[in-house]
Amino acid sequence: MSTVIYTGKTSTAGGRDGASRSSDGRLDVTLSPPGSSGVGTNPEQLFAAGWSARFLGAIGRAAAERQLRVPAADAINAEIDLVSNDGGYLLQARLNAKLPGIEPDLARSLVGRAHQLCPYSEATRGNIAVELNVA
Template sequence: MNNIEKVIYTAKTHTVGGREGSAKSNDKKLDITLSTPRSDRKGTNPEQLFAAGWSACYLGAMGLVAKKLGILLPKDVFIDAEVDLGMIGEAYQLQTRFYISLPGIPKDIAEKLTELAHQTCPYSKAIKGNINVSTTLI
């Protein structure tokens, strides 16, 4: 693994109480209550945060790739991300599905964009080979 040569940004959070706690960022832009999946407790869970963070990063990566290829992404592009928390034996594991809408983009170009976005997105790179990832154009 290579060390980062130039840090662009560092996210800093303070989390207490695990899945039944809270998390706050040092810049006060994030202040959330955490809860377990399917809980009646107010708040979000780490899987929802991961789905939102990864899909936002992936859309940004797709925009970078499209720009390099001279492709204009439609304004109404979106991703519906699903992150499953499950078990393999006694071990917890995640798996994900991205449903990507690229209206007006031919299928072959859309497939290329999604592939290159996974090669560009830091989240995609971080989990590569560690969890099952499905990408579907809708």
């Protein structure tokens, strides 16, 4: 049985040249197309921010399963590419994990497990190319 934990609600007007606001007012951003001189952010950046934040939480959960703690200086640098493909568009992603002080093989194992636990990874699995890297 599934239980909804949280529902994020936003309203966007004007598409890539518009604005998005959350129902609680905590998110209020101006949008502009990628590579433009507009002052706003774009959906690819927002997706990268959300996925990287949630993926870092999943790394913490993967570490906890092994009774480990991730270092305070941990980080996920997410890169989301918007790709033109045969008249359409698709996304691809790179999740670059920085886990200082954790042995590289263990870090790769935690990142792999996090990719199984993260709901953003689950939502994109099989739909877009995802590259996992450990710095």
